[in-house]
Amino acid sequence: MKSSDHIARLDTARRYHGLAAACLVLTLLPHALQAQEPATPQWRPALHFSPAEHWMNDPNGPFFLDGTYHLFYQYNPAGMVWGPMSWGHATSTDLLHWHEESVAIRSTPNEDIFSGTVVYDSQNRSGLGSNATPPLLAFHTSVFHGDPAHPDDTQAQSLSYSLDGGAHWQAYEHNPILTLEPESRQFRDPSVVWYPQGQCWIMTTVVADAQLVKFYRSTDLLHWSFLSDFQPSGYRKPGMLWEMPLLIPLSLDGNPHDPRWVMIVSVNPWSIAGGSGVQYFVGRFDGTRFTPDALPPDGSDPSAYAWLDHGADQYATIRFDNTGTEAPLLIGWMNNWDYASALPTAPWRGQATLPVQLDLKTVDGRPTLTQTPTPTYEALIRRQGIAAFADRDLGPNQTWRAPMGGDVLDVRVTLHRGDATRAGIAVRQSPDGRTATVISYDFTSGNLTLDRSRSGEVGFSPRFSLVHIAHLSAPGGVLSLHVVVDRNSVELFANRGTLRMTDLVFPPAGSDRMSLFSNGGHTYFTGIRISAPAR
Secondary structure, eight states, X not given: OOOHHHHHHHHHHHHOOHHHHXXXXXXXXXXXXXXXXXXXXXXXXXXXXXXXXXXXXXXXXXXXXXXXXXXXXXXXXXXXXXXXXXXXXXXXXXXXXEEEOOXXXXXXXXXXXXXXXXXXXXXXXXXXXXXXXOOEEEEXXXXXXXXXXXXXXXEEEEEEEESSTTSOOXXXXXXXXXXXXXXXXXXXEEEEEEEGGGTEEEEEEEEGGGTEEEEEEESSSSOOEEEEEEOOTTOOOTTOEEEEEEEEEEEGGGOTTSEEEEEEEEEESOOTXXXXXXXXXXXXXXXXXXXXXXXXXXXXXXXXXEESOSSSOOEEEEEOBSOTTSOOEEEEEOOOTTTGGGOOOSSEEOOBOOOEEEEEEEETTEEEEEEEEOHHHHHHHHHHOOEEXXXXXXXXXXXXXOSOOOSSXXXXXEEEESSOSEEEEEEEEOTTSSSXXXXXXXXXXXXXXXEOTTSSOOTTOTTOOOEEEEEOOOGGGEEEEEEEEETTXXXXXXXXXXXEEEEEOOOOTTOOEEEEEEESSOEEEEEEEEEOOOO
């Protein structure tokens, strides 16, 4: 984890503009800026969005409209490291094949455009469009520089709007629409959700270094009144930032008579896998306050809390707006602030996670978020074809090498314990077996492990964590694994999405094999399905 001093210096780097930012980031991250970095097409993702070039971090304001998904994201159009932030833009009809559009909302010498959300104002309650042409409203954080109305580097919430489906945006003339008094350098990341019981919108923002979520209310999306704060008692950690707050309504176990609200926050550092990650709280929202159902005792370590992802590479997760009554769709940044500026990819640095649909189910007696790939992803897998293999009974220390492989794979298998102590799957494996990303389950301890220590290039940063472990029950000794393998990532969905692990990997050329293994006894593998989804 980063020290609090490092966090303070990194946050300062994020606030500075232009040359000052570049100089400070170069001081903090000596390996971040490399002229003429060699291109790495072998690690360009096939199933995940990445910009053609330059730096990307948080996804912003995703929405669905007229058959098209829109994704915005924090983007430096001029460099490979975090810098003056604009909103990049990409579109897709299936959440898998993306077309990069022109930069949507550009920074200026006086204003950076930080993260936020987009709302489709279908009834034109803001008055910024018309009933015939309802506006899209982008709520984002403005970071001011050299503005006489705001102290340098202070943050406030602003609004841009589009009348042509998101192709072009203009700033609201009365920006900013929401500030703190006194103004703050840590007030950011607006997220807006409709609250039907109150016939109003609810905005969540954070005061990042105070680990504080602030709630606001509006009926016209322009004028906002304060409601309440959310900050779990005994939870504050020195140097930790809260970012990208997200409030989502979900029914527990599909029961409309048991409505819950889920508060998702991205934390940096102190995540379950080290560095940055995504945490969530399940509770109730009464239109004014969010109250979590339960909290761990004061002083608990990260393992006592609920995490959206137990791997190292998911952050700044956000929901798609205007998708109708279907399950909420989420997408995140596949990276970690511990080593984001050192990733060995070029000419781009940064990408999105696989979009997933969200549900809330009772698991081991407590409400738990489950995540599964979207229906459009599943349709792609069916179209590409699925190879089914006979069930396998592997004895002690036996391995089955699949007759098909590739650098982009969808793998599904169920493990049934015989008398084995440990079993699992190796992907992105080299022909000699020396390189692989290994997913294993310890039937004795109940721990699921994703090990990327031999996955390929791992030495680009000392903070690139190698092994990630999470406890997961396997009732009756049965565990289902769904692994999405891309050219530079492995995403694991275990027990139908009850637990998720997302990790970047950088394997050498030719590491395109996969295998199943059993240690210490017999394991029965059923439902072996492999697909090689093409771009």
